[in-house]
Amino acid sequence: MSERLTALRETIRQILPQVDGVIGLKTGPAGIVAPYLFKPGHPEMLDSLALWPKEPVPDTLKIIQKAYPNARLAIVCRGCEERGVVEMFKHAQVSLENLTLIGLQCVQEEALFCRCAKPYTVHARVTVGSPIAGVPDPLTEAFAAKSQAEKLAFWKEQFQHCIKCYGCRNICPQCFCNVCALEDEKWVETGRLPLPNPSLYHIIRAMHMTAKCVACRECEETCPAGIPLAIHFRLVARDVKEMFHYETGAVIEQKPPQLLTLEEGDYERSGLP
Amino acid sequence: MYEPKIIGFLCNWCSYRGADTAGMARMKYPPNVKIIRVPCSGRISPELVLRCFREGADGVMVLGCHIGDCHYANGNHRTAKRMAILRQLLEYNGIEAQRLCVDWVSAAEGEKFATLIASFTEQVRQLAPFVEIMQ
Helix, strand or coil, rough: HHHHHHHHHHHHHHHHHCCCEEEEEECCCCCEEEEEEEEEHHHHHHHHEECCCCCCHHHHHHHHHHHCCCCCCCECCHHHHHHHHHHHHCCCCCCCCCCCEECCCCHHHHHHCCCCCCCCCCCCCEEECCCCCCCCCHHHHHHHHHHHHHHHHHHHHHHCCCCCCCCCHHHHHCCCCCCCHHCCCCCCCCCCCCCCCHHHHHHHHHHCCCCCCCCHHHHHHHHHCCCCHHHHHHHHHHHHHHCCCCCCCCCCCCCCHHHCCCCCHHHHHHHCC | CCCCCCEEEECCHHHHHHHHHHHHHCCCCCCEEEEEECCCHHHHHHHHHHHHCCCCCCCEEECCCCCCCCCCCHHHHHHHHHHHHHHHHHHHHHHHHHEEEEECCCCCCCHHHHHHHHHHHHHHCCCHHHHHHHH
C-alpha cells in the first residue's frame, strides 16, 4: 500500500510541472479523504496524498473542465474511474484533450472489497502499481442463481429499506441529465417511498444505466440502507455485452448502443420474436 | 379464471392499422387488451411500461412496424433494444418476462394481430394477477 503511495507521489511530482493541475485524493485536516486539485506551485501538498477510500473523481474532472475548458489536467484514476472518464467522454461530458490519465492499479484487497471484475486501467499511458486479475462477484452470482419468487422476495426485502435519498443517483458519475426521469411526478411520486412494488425508482434507474454503468460501485458505497444496487447493473451489463457486444469503457472509439441503430446480429441476439 | 387486464401500445403506422384490418375483417379476439395508439413504438419508454404494471396491468403489449419498415426509419430499432433489456430487467426483479409482449405487426397482418392478442391473453391468464404477486 505505502509503496504504491510513494510511487504515485513520485509520478505526480514528475507530471506536475507539465500540467495546470493533477486531480487526486488528499487527506483533509480531519482525516477525511476527498478529491483535490494538486497545483504545480504547491508540491508540498503531495505529502497528504491518499489512495483509499475511492471517491468519484470523474465528476470532479467534469466540474473543473466546465469552469476551465482549456486547462491541461491530469487525473489519478483507478480502472473504474478510467472507464467512467471514457464513458463521460462518449456522452460529451468531459474532454480527453489536454488530459493525462494516471492509471492506479488496485490491489487484491480493494478488488475483493469492490467485487471488481476489472481492477486495472487499460487506456492510461502512465501507470502506478502492477495490474491484478479481476475477482468474481459472489453476490451477483448468488442472486442470478435464485428462482423467480426468490428474486421478487429479495428485492421486496431490500427496497423496503430504501429511503429515496437519491444518493445513488447523485453520486453516480454517469448520471448527468439536466432533467431527471426520477424527479418526474409521472414515474416517481414526491413524498412517497419507492414502494409499492415494482419499485419504479430502482428499475428506471437500472434501465437508464444500461450500457452506461461502469461498475464503480459508488452507488452501493453511498447507500445509507446498504442496498446491493450493483447487482442490477452488473446483470444488465452482462446482457448488453451478449446482445450488443458493448462493454463500458473498453474502446474509446466504440459508440454506445443506445445512440445507434441495430447492427448486424443485434436483433437475433436480443431474444425478441 | 380471472380476466387479465392488458395494455397495448400500438404504433400508428403499422400495428394500429393492423388492428383496423382485423376489425374490418370481423375477426374475433379477446376484449382484454386496452389499445393506446402512439406515433411510433420507439415512443414507449420503459417508464411507461412500468407505470402500467404499477397501475395494476397484468400484461403490456408493445407492437410496432417490422424492423426495416418503420415510418421513422429506425424508431423501432430503439424499441427492439430497450425492450430486450427491459424484459431482462423484469426477470431480475422477479416479474415474469412473459408479461411483456414485444412484436411486430404490419398494416396487412390483421390475422396475426388477432392471434397475437388471443395467445398473449392466454399466456397472461396462466400467471397470477400482477397485484397479487406484488403484495
